[in-house]
Amino acid sequence: MSRRVLLHVGTPKTGTSYLQDVLYKNRARLLKQGVSYPADRFDDHFLAGLDLMRLRWGGLEAEAVGAWDRLSAQVREHDGTSIISHEILASASRSQVARALTSLGHRPGGDTSDGGTEIHLILSVRDLVRQIPAEWQENVKHRARFGYGRFLELIQDPERAHRVGAWFWGVQEIPDILDRWGADIPPERIHLVTVPPSGGPPDLLWERFSSAFGLEGLDLKLTTRRANPSLGVPESALIRRINRTAARDLPPQHYRPLVRELLAHRTLSKRTKSARLGLPPDQYPWVHQLTESWIAELARRGYDVVGDLEDLRGAPAPTGKWVDPDHPPERQVASAAVDAIKALLLDNAEAHAENERLRRKLEAARRDLVRARTPRLMRSMEWTVQRLEGSGKGRQALEVYRKARRRNSRPA
Amino acid sequence: MDGRRRAWGWVAALRAGATTPWLDWPDDGTGDGEPLAAELPGAQQLALLRRLNVYAAAAGRTVPAATAERILAAGVSGRGRSELALVGADPGGAGRFGPPPVDPDALGDDELLRVACALIADDVAATAAVPAPEPSLVDRVRAVRRPWVRSFVVVGMPWRADAVRTELAAQGHRPGGRRPTAYLLADDLETVLVQAWTARSFDQGGASWRGFVRANAGAGHLPPRADLARMARSAAYKYGADRVRIVLDDRLLAAELGVSRLGGPPRLGAHAVDLVRRVGEPLGLLVASAERPRLLRDSLGQVLDGLGGPPPTLPPRWDGWLSTQAERTRHELAAARYPVLGDLDRLLPRPVGTDRRAPVLPVDAEVLSLALGLLLDPVTVPARTQEET
Structure with missing residues (x-):
């Protein structure tokens, strides 16, 4: 039975990809030092989350059958500290949370006296001023066709009747996530890691993660980078237009490598001079008001805060001109589109070259096959x-x- | 008044078969009950149990206690709101965060279907553990390929072709053999589209009927499973153009093959196919994707046969697109000069204005009604096995 589990359940867009990359690439080193990060592939914990929550994810769910049970069995088998980390876990319902905790060896109230697992819940959090635009952008990179204005409307629906609003608050409403995940965990075993404001020391977030996960004294290689890069306003608008035109014709298995990876992550995210996506000025008041209520509630609950709850306040409304992604500067969108076309052409050329190489290889293999089937007498004559x-x-x-x-x- | 005790009292009554709505439940203390767990079940689960109690009472039955327990403990599948709190159960407002509490009776049928489909998916997944029945000696003898049977294969509309192949094999006319003739099953394009959506709902789940039509018609093309001209070209490439026959009259094919009947797939109405599509979603997380179609066909395909209303129809706005595609299909098949069993004009849709009632679309309330039936009489073993035992 594992003595301790560090269960990191979100939230999205808080540096989780980098953390998970470090943990995955160092899993052998970690294991030698008594810490298990049980994963055979990078997205094992994501698949386990899909399985736990029975979520469809563009066909990936087919690879997730039984993934949570496999993960929890590995955790139970490890005698020491285990780490589980994925941000989609933030949206788990109470019944799914109960199943997850039970499968990890949790006892009611976190009792460890009879061999129950000591579960530490870790939630990394960032201010809504940055999270709201980031979530819309993430939607756009997952085939969404609705505009930013519509997204803002959907997340302000008090009923959360639309799946977009339900999902957004499911993974972003910090007190509610902790109500669902932390209802049966002592508050001192709940750790909030706050993302520092923009412009701070670049390693500060990693230092906070290290502290929360107890990785500070461990020998780890931190050379890897697996960022989830952000897009500017014209680039986001371009991807949304592509979604409106082509996403229906492009199956998920092609959309993911071509639009999300090639265009968004590897091409358009390099255009860093364009206007950044931000919260519209008229949205700041309700966001600040909501944030204040969260900060007061979280402070009252007495969790372990790694960082500062003040980080959740976010930046004040900027004084400069706000650029609306629903009405982007067309010249910049056109320029981004040319970059996108260039990337697709190069990728296509590479695919053609690879096809040609494979065709020649196939032809040679076919000749060898014919030769192998030619009778010995014929070969002797030749x-x-x-x-x-x-x-x-x-x-x-x-x-x-x-x-x-x-x-x-x-x-x- | 203690809202939680009142809520627990209502939960206990629902478990015993009550049908009283939450807002009508007494708030004078007479309806209070003791907590049965740390957390109240979600409003979706409670609403579903009440609806099942109403459904069972209308049929003169009661909901088994085990079924009631399953519903109260069930999760909510798919994207959307997770378990919702009951309005008035926590008037102090301890749950200030999360989605607002709701009256269970105000929830849409779609919310209840998310719970019901997860439970039905569990039942269907459980049938995977039951081994497929061994065919009897009579069945095996009947299925032996007769040496004098001509070589043939059946292609075309996948949902129907699968069933026809199975029926013919059971009659000793197993498809295959040397240089076979390819019989391409065809029908009017609207029927072909409905069957393509049905096959897709069993195989992959995914789009609703409306979304399926809009995605294809909006993009101006036919889905691969409904593109008869493309299927014919594929068969011609594989078997030779001179050995492809288009079948638009089943009797002629039956006569040509020398069988009494061709058989056909289960007839599921619009609401039944929609239920299969919804159940396939959580089922995809419970069984391997290769297993899913067979499990759904052997379980829901059998028990929903003949249920779920008429097949769906295309909304009138797509009439023009349908006619164009049907004309194109007819033209391509005629131009390729494939022999036709029947009349090629049958590919064309009915003239606009004749026999064109309001479009039939899956309706959540009807789908939920079918789901309630499956909760009351769950699928436990493949229906064929059940019949034999």
Whole structure:
């Protein structure tokens, strides 16, 4: 039975990809130091989350059958500290949370006296001023066709009747996530890691994660980077237009590598000079008011805060001009589109070259196959002819043979 | 008044078969009950149990206690709101965060279906553990391929072709053989589209009927499973163009093959197919994707046969698109000069204005009604096995 589980359940867009990349690439080193990060592939914990919550995810769910049970079994088998981390877990319902905690060996109230697992819940959190635009952008990178204005409307529906609003608050409403996940965990075992404001020391967030996960004294390689890069306003608008035009015709298995990875992550995210996506100025008052109520509630609950709850306040409304992604600067969108076309052309050329290489390889394999099936006698004859062609006397002998064959084969 | 005790009293009454709505439940203390767990069940689960009690009472039955327990403990599948709190159960407002509490009777049928489909998916997944029945000696003898049977294969509308192949094999006319003739099953394009959506709902789930039509018609093309001209070209490439026959009259094919009947797939109405589509979603997380179609066909395909109303129809706004595609299909098949069993004009839709009633679309309330039936009489073993035992 594992003695301790560090269960990191979100939230999205808080540096989770980098953290998970470090944990995954260092899993062998971690294990030598008594910490298990049980994963055979990078997205194992994501698949486990899909399985736990029975979520469809563009066909990926087919690979998730039984994934949570496998993950929890690995955790139970490890005698020491285990880490589970994925941000989609933030949206789990109470019954799913109960199933997850039970499967990890949790006892009511977090009792560890009879061998129950000591579960520490970790939630990394960031201010809504940055989270709201980031979530819309994430929707756009997952085939969404609705505009930013519509997204803002959907998340302000008090009933949360639309799936977009239900999902947004399911993974972003910090007190509610902690109500669902932390109802049966002592508050001192609940750790909030706050994301520092923009412009701070670049390693500060990692230091906070290290502190929360107890990784500070461990020997880890931090050279890897697996960021989830953000897009500017014209680039987001372009992807949304692509979604409106092509997403229906592009199955998820092609959308993911071509639009999300090639266009969004590898091409358009490099255009860093364009206007950044931000919260519209008229949205700041309700966001600030809501944030204040969260900060007061979280402070009251007495969780372990790694960082500062003040980080949740977010930046004040900027004084400069706000750029609306629903009405983006068209010249910049056109420029982004040209970059996108170039990337697609290069990718296509590479695919053509690869096709040609494979075609030649296939042709050679086919020749080898034909040769392998050619009878031994035929191959011996070919070999003899080649040898005779190589010398003068041999060529003379062949000439005599060929004349004799022609004479014999003449029609009577 | 203690809202939680009142709520627990209502939960206990629902478990015993009550049908009283939450807002009508007495708030004078006479309806209070003791807590049965740390947390109240979600409003979706409570609403579903009440609806099932109403459904069972109308049929003169009661909901088994085990079924009631299953519903109260069930999760909510798919994206959307997770378990919702009961309005008035916590007047102090301890739950200030999360979605607002609701009156269970105000929830849409769609919310209740998310719970019901997760439970039905559990039942269907459980049938995977039951081994497929061994065919009897008579069945095996009947299925032996007769040496004098001509070589043939059946292609075309996938939902129907699968069933026809199975029926023919059971009659000793197993498809296959050397240089076979390919019989391409066809019908009017609207029927072909409905069958394509049905096959897709069993195989992959996904789009609703409306979404399926809009995605294809909006993009101006036919889905691969409904593109008869493309299927014919594929068959011609594989078997030779001179060995492809278009079948628009079942009797002619039956006569040509020398069988009494061709058989056909289960006839599921619009609401029944929609239920299968919804159950397939959580089922995809319970069984391997290769297993899912067979499990759904052997369970829901059998028990929903003949249920769920008429097949869906295309909304009138797509009439023009349907006619164009049907004309194109007819033209391509005629131009390729494939022999036809029947009349090629049958591919064309009915003329606009004749026999064109209001479009039939899946309706959540009807789908829920079918789901309630499956909760009351769950699928436990493949229906064929049940019949035999």
